[in-house]
Amino acid sequence: MESRATKIVETVPMTPVSGTPTPEDLVQRIAELEAENQRLRSGEAGRADAGSARPVPMESSVDVAPIQEGDVTLRRLVQRIAMILQAEKIVIMFYDRESGELRGIPPAYGVDDTKLDHFRVRATQGVSGEVFRGGEPVIFHNAAVDDRTRKDMVSLMHVHNGITVPLIIEKRDEENRVTERTTIGVLHAFNKRHGEDFNDEDVRLLERMARNVSSIIANLQLYREVVEEREELLQTFESLTSGLILVSPDKKISQMNATARSIFGVEVDIVGQRYDEKLDAPKVVSFFDRGLMGADIPPIEIEVERNSQERVYTVQGAAVKNEDGKTLGFVTIFNDITDQKNLDKMKSSFVAMASHELRTPLTAIKGFSTTLLEGVDGDFYSKDDQKEFLGIVVHECDRLRRLIDDLLNTARIEAGQSLKPNYTRFSLEDLLDKVVMVQNQASTRHKVFKKVQGDLPASLIGDEDKFDQILTNLLNNAIKYSPEGGDVLVHARVDGNEIELGVEDQGIGIPAEHLGKVFEKFHRVNNEDNRKIYGTGLGLFLVKHLVEDVHLGKIWVESEVGKGSTFKFRVPIELDIEEAKRRNDEMDS
Ligand code: ADP
Numbered sequence: 001m002e003s004r005a006t007k008i009v010e011t012v013p014m015t016p017v018s019g020t021p022t023p024e025d026l027v028q029r030i031a032e033l034e035a036e037n038q039r040l041r042s043g044e045a046g047r048a049d050a051g052s053a054r055p056v057p058m059e060s061s062v063d064v065a066p067i068q069e070g071d072v073t074l075r076r077l078v079q080r081i082a083m084i085l086q087a088e089k090i091v092i093m094f095y096d097r098e099s100g101e102l103r104g105i106p107p108a109y110g111v112d113d114t115k116l117d118h119f120r121v122r123a124t125q126g127v128s129g130e131v132f133r134g135g136e137p138v139i140f141h142n143a144a145v146d147d148r149t150r151k152d153m154v155s156l157m158h159v160h161n162g163i164t165v166p167l168i169i170e171k172r173d174e175e176n177r178v179t180e181r182t183t184i185g186v187l188h189a190f191n192k193r194h195g196e197d198f199n200d201e202d203v204r205l206l207e208r209m210a211r212n213v214s215s216i217i218a219n220l221q222l223y224r225e226v227v228e229e230r231e232e233l234l235q236t237f238e239s240l241t242s243g244l245i246l247v248s249p250d251k252k253i254s255q256m257n258a259t260a261r262s263i264f265g266v267e268v269d270i271v272g273q274r275y276d277e278k279l280d281a282p283k284v285v286s287f288f289d290r291g292l293m294g295a296d297i298p299p300i301e302i303e304v305e306r307n308s309q310e311r312v313y314t315v316q317g318a319a320v321k322n323e324d325g326k327t328l329g330f331v332t333i334f335n336d337i338t339d340q341k342n343l344d345k346m347k348s349s350f351v352a353m354a355s356h357e358l359r360t361p362l363t364a365i366k367g368f369s370t371t372l373l374e375g376v377d378g379d380f381y382s383k384d385d386q387k388e389f390l391g392i393v394v395h396e397c398d399r400l401r402r403l404i405d406d407l408l409n410t411a412r413i414e415a416g417q418s419l420k421p422n423y424t425r426f427s428l429e430d431l432l433d434k435v436v437m438v439q440n441q442a443s444t445r446h447k448v449f450k451k452v453q454g455d456l457p458a459s460l461i462g463d464e465d466k467f468d469q470i471l472t473n474l475l476n477n478a479i480k481y482s483p484e485g486g487d488v489l490v491h492a493r494v495d496g497n498e499i500e501l502g503v504e505d506q507g508i509g510i511p512a513e514h515l516g517k518v519f520e521k522f523h524r525v526n527n528e529d530n531r532k533i534y535g536t537g538l539g540l541f542l543v544k545h546l547v548e549d550v551h552l553g554k555i556w557v558e559s560e561v562g563k564g565s566t567f568k569f570r571v572p573i574e575l576d577i578e579e580a581k582r583r584n585d586e587m588d589s
Pocket of ligand 1: 538
């Protein structure tokens with residue numbers, strides 16, 4: 001028979017789902033398939049129309065019995081033909097489009113099924129080819145001398161005489177008029193018994209019976225395709241990343257794929273049972289109810305706890321109807337939009353935070369400069385006051401600049417550009433002393449210490465400014481997320497040819513599920529404790545880039561909620577500048 005692949009290309013109007021189909025496509029496809037399935041089950045496909053569109057069932061209850069029944073019927077028919085024609089052998093040859101050959105297929109009479117392989121000729125050869133191409137029967141009385149026969153096959157199969165008729169499938173319209181005729185193979189009757197010869201009456205008989213043979217083969221082919229296609233479709237459904245549930249009008253689940261089962265935490269045996277009894281999700285149950293009533297319902301969103309994590313899904317549905325518009329079921333697709341939702345949330349909270357971060361320093365700058373301006377003529381403020389006010393203005397300007405730098409740098413990284421590192425050799429000890437001193441000046445409620453284990457190398461290769469940014473950022477966070485005050489430690493130790501640094505605080509800590517995410521841009525832990533601590537969620541994203549891409553190092557965090565956090569990172573002492581530059585150039589290219 002033809003290969004599976006050829007059939008799909010030739011006869012199935014919709015190609016199998018490949019890649020990730022959009023939910024709309026899928027719902028549409030399923031609806032169409034289900035309608036086809038209903039058509040098939042209503043008996044329309046029972047006719048021998050090999051050329052009609054292939055019905056594709058999707059319910060698990062599709063009847064596969066006709067295949068076996070068909071096989072038995074065909075075998076009986078072949079036996080009956082042998083009996084009526086008094087023929088020793090009956091062989092069906094089917095045209096294989098791929099190879100262009102006519103091949104013997106079971107069931108045969110008088111020839112062992114295993115020997116059918118020998119019946120194989122090109123569709124242009126011998127009697128078989130002639131009948132196949134011409135569509136007219138051929139009778140031969142002496143195979144050994146007849147110049148139309150293939151002598152090798154004749155002698156191999158001990159054929160003396162015979163009749164060969166075409167196997168034709170006719171496609172008919174509603175008024176039973178033939179609209180298309182396809183020759184699918186040939187039917188042979190060989191060796192009339194008792195040394196007799198075939199006659200024209202035998203030819204007519206064989207022609208008539210060939211019609212039944214064609215009809216059964218066409219049906220068999222149709223059902224085989226139906227079953228194969230159903231299997232294929234079920235596998236596609238099963239492996240879809242979207243959840244899929246199909247419910248029938250009697251409120252039963254007729255299809256549920258692996259993702260859907262995992263969303264609802266149920267087993268496969270739920271198929272065939274009532275969804276309102278088996279699914280613990282009132283919103284979804286009511287969605288199905290409304291869908292089955294034929295309502296055109298907009299998608300809904302549901303929240304489900306999956307693997308002890310809250311996930312958000314959109315649920316889209318489509319009614320499955322037959323050609324007369326009768327509802328046959330309702331199909332739904334569940335798509336996980338948790339990440340998208342989180343990103344949306346993060347983006348809007350970023351906008352709120354960034355506005356706040358911009359407004360706060362501006363308010364201070366405006367306030368203190370206005371105050372100073374008012375005082376110019378009246379000489380209200382002492383020199384010390386003026387110094388203090390101006391100091392605040394400068395500090396707030398720095399804060400603004402840092403924020404703008406963060407935004408610009410994030411945009412650069414996003415655009416795949418490097419931050420243009422400038423590598424030099426510098427003293428880590430001096431840098432540590434400087435950042436610790438600056439931070440001690442910035443906060444009176446926190447004490448910042450340097451804690452060096454063993455000796456530090458005399459110098460380090462890296463971008464000193466950016467190294468400063470890494471430490472300053474981590475220290476700022478340590479102070480910011482320790483609202484009660486406390487000690488902040490800067491650890492440093494050499495490990496082989498790397499240096500490991502850590503910034504440890506006694507602050508609010510980070511919940512375990514956020515540990516891997518705090519380095520993502522915009523990611524902020526929005527718990528009760530730090531809700532009022534403002535920030536953009538960009539700092540650690542930039543720090544990670546500075547450690548890993550600029551200094552070819554590694555950064556991670558250890559933390560316990562309520563106890564504190566330690567951000568640790570390792571970088572090479574003698575950075576391979578060439579390698580680091582290459583990495584950054586790659587970003588720029
Ligand atoms: P921002 O501080 O601007 O929000 P970051 O990227 O610096 O952005 O930090 C991301 C998130 O990581 C913070 O919102 C906070 O929830 C958490 N975080 C960072 N550092 C600490 C820390 N030392 N202690 C507790 N949480 C922290």
